[in-house]
Amino acid sequence: MSAELLATRHNATLIVTMSNPGKRNALHPDMTAAAIETLATAGRDDSIRMVVLTGADNFFCAGGDLTRLMENRALPRAVQAGSIDLLNGWVDALRDCPKPVIAAVDGAAAGAGFSLALACDLIVAGASAKFLMAYVNVGLTPDGGGSWFLHQALPRQLVTELLMDGRPVSAERLFQLGLVNRIVPDGSALDAALEWADQLAGRSPNAVQRIKALVREAATSTLAEHADAEKHSFVESLHHRDAQEGIGAFLEKRTPHYR
Structure with missing residues (x-):
């Protein structure tokens, strides 16, 4: 073969x-x-x-x-x-x-x-x-x-x-x-x-993918550049449906279920 x-x-x-x-x-x-x-x-x-x-x-x-x-x-x-x-x-x-x-x-x-x-x-x-x-x-x-x-x-x-x-x-x-x-x-x-x-x-697909991107970009970014990228990622994640499910599940003391 x-x-x-x-x-x-x-x-x-x-x-x-x-x-x-x-x-x-x-x-x-x-x-x-x-x-x-x-x-x-x-x-x-x-x-x-x-x-x-x-x-x-x-x-x-x-x-x-x-x-x-x-x-x-x-x-x-x-x-x-x-x-x-x-x-x-x-x-x-x-x-x-x-x-x-x-x-x-x-x-x-x-x-x-x-x-x-x-x-x-x-x-x-x-x-x-x-x-x-x-x-x-x-x-x-x-x-x-x-x-x-x-x-x-x-x-x-x-x-x-x-x-x-x-x-x-x-x-x-x-x-x-x-x-x-x-x-x-x-x-x-x-x-x-x-x-x-x-x-x-089972983790938030949006958060996991954004974390991978942040880790990859950290190798070539200054602290200021990376902090700005983190800020953008955090704000976008907060307004993503995964954050609604994740935060809601935590407050309701249940396991989150991401789509």
Whole structure:
């Protein structure tokens, strides 16, 4: 079987599964193009409130296909540049999708697979899951925004270690560093992510989507700019039907039900 992207539903959550049998779900342009389209569709579908990104067969993603990369060495440089542009489009789609995205990582997230996990809003990992920026091990440098995401979250010395050392890092260490949100028993990352997604899907869709946008924009905003964005978001949220339901439910001591 060839590389493909599988999309299935679980309640209000869209499950996006990377599948490349025999290659530990290594990335392929067809998979990447499908992911961009799938996430764009999810963003427009009001029945979808959460997205979970995972890999088939209890393995998240091995990153780039080294056989295909070696073949690309014989082609014009623009070919590989185009593949990376496509990968960057997937990263943008994860960040721009208004619905929160949870990465469910079992096995390992390597290279661009690690970058994709970092592009998600939340990460649930199996206890034995490994994360590695493996590029340096084969004479390459990061892509998919991996070095940017790490630099946003960690001190420079730790980022340099992860990128230059090239050895696997445990889910436990990334949990201690704040990059992984939850560690669960091996083989249960997807189930745990779906359970969490069900809980978050019960929150105000308007508020959740606005929070994702605020967090994304904070990385490039001054405090004054961000405070203004928060003000606008708060006022708009107050006058949204979700606030009427949420505040009303609190005052009436009942569980809110958002449409």
